[in-house]
Amino acid sequence: MKIVFLDRDTLSTETRLRPLTFAHEWVEYPCTRVDDVAARIKDADIVIVNKVKLSAQSLAGAPGLKLVAVAATGTDNIDLEACQQQGITVSNVQNYAVHTVPEHTFALIFALRRSICAYRDAVKAGRWQEAAQFCFFDHPIRDLAGSTLGIIGDGLLGQSVAAMGRALGMRVLFSAHKGRVGQGRLYTPFEELLQLSDILTLHCPLNASTRHMIGAAEFAYMRRKPLLINTGRGGLVDEAAVGPALQAGQISGAAFDVVSAEPPPVDHPFMALLNRPDFILTPHVAWASAEAVQALADQLIDNIEAFVSGQPVHQVMFKI
Structure with missing residues (x-):
């Protein structure tokens, strides 16, 4: 054989x-x-x-x-x-991947919610010495406790992310992908989830019904300017729409571990975002503990x- x-x-x-x-x-x-x-x-x-x-x-x-x-x-x-x-x-x-992907998801959430990368870069650039006091407040820092975590995908990974969120004092909402209805009272309708979430994280498969389920129209629904986290599959988000959404303040940050083309070509929209303090791209390693x-x-x-x-x-x- x-x-x-x-x-x-x-x-x-x-x-x-x-x-x-x-x-x-x-x-x-x-x-x-x-x-x-x-x-x-x-x-x-x-x-x-x-x-x-x-x-x-x-x-x-x-x-x-x-x-x-x-x-x-x-x-x-x-x-x-x-x-x-x-x-x-x-x-x-x-x-x-029941531990590694949820842990990476929350690593990205913490990094953005507390502006870890932005403060690290500021310290490297000498901002602390320039401030001439014990701290400085150049970038936003927000607690996770009391915030709303919206999860699209209720499989094992989505459920594990939910358990971590609840342990941190977050309100957890689940939704199926766009276009799914009749999921029952334990699910929040897709458009409503976009409006209520402070952090939105994707844990669903990529198929014809989920491809580009988040794009310019969906970013316009996001009233609370959430963080968008994708450790699921490249292609779930219209990647060309992420930069404009950040620029317009429709989302407060975005972190991706997956891209529709891996590795992304040099002219991929994400490559122009790498110097932004509110954007993180990791090379499809959430699964790789x-x-x-x-x-x-x-x-x-x-x-x-x-x-x-x-x-x-x-x-x-x-x-x-």
């Missing part, structure tokens, strides 16, 4: 992939360009992939492919319809072992 890992460098070198217990040939590549995918998977039985795109065309050239083992939770880089048509099982890694990445790697191997033993787990459900 031939196993091909297309993008091993998306896991850190410290992460251990334990040996599989069945006879196999293991081939791994640090990374794979789109043009090379078809040639590298053509005779594979199992493909391991994190972020490389698996198109219908490349999958069609791999007639023996039985399993796509995703080294992540998201599967928007894989043509699931083509996998269904070819009878290819897709498994993903689930619930491994040492503990979480090792848990991901362990579950990845578990998924492959389970499939080969005839008892597949963590299968991605195809839409009928």
Whole structure:
């Protein structure tokens, strides 16, 4: 059985992939360009992939492919319809980031809410000496206690973020994405959430109904000038609208760990915001604590072992 890992460098070198217990040939590549995918998977039985795109065309050239083992939770880089048509099982890694992503989310919230980066830069620039007293008040500082945390996405990550928010004395509201109705009394309507939130954080998948669910029209709804945090998926927000929203004061800050193009090209709208004290961009590392990445790697191997033993787990459900 031939196993091909297309993008091993998306896991850190410290992460251990334990040996599989069945006879196999293991081939791994640090990374794979789109043009090379078809040639590298053509005779594979199992493909391991994190972020490389698996198109219908490349999958069609791999007639023996039985399993796509995703080294992540998201599967928007894989043509699931083509996998269904070819009878290819897709498994993903689930619930491994229950601590790391919420912790990174709150690291970004704290950094913006208390202007940590702005004050650090001011100290580096000599502002403290210039102030000639024990402190200075150049940037806003706000408590989280008593503020309203709006969460879009009520999965395990959203619920974990909510628990942290409640522990800090925040009022927590949940909403489904734009256009969803009939979610019950425990949910706040999407437009109302935009109006009530002091901090808005995104923890939902990227699909046709969530792409660009926040853009210029939604920023105009945000009466409380909230912080916008996206550690979910690039593309949930119309990224070209973020700078104008900051400039207009519709939001008081924004922090992104994910971008629609990763890495972002030099002319991406976010690259022009990097010197702003109210904007933070981190390189898709919310998921990447040492503990979480090792848990991901362990579950990845578990998924492959389970499939080969005839008892597949963590299968991605195809839409009928």
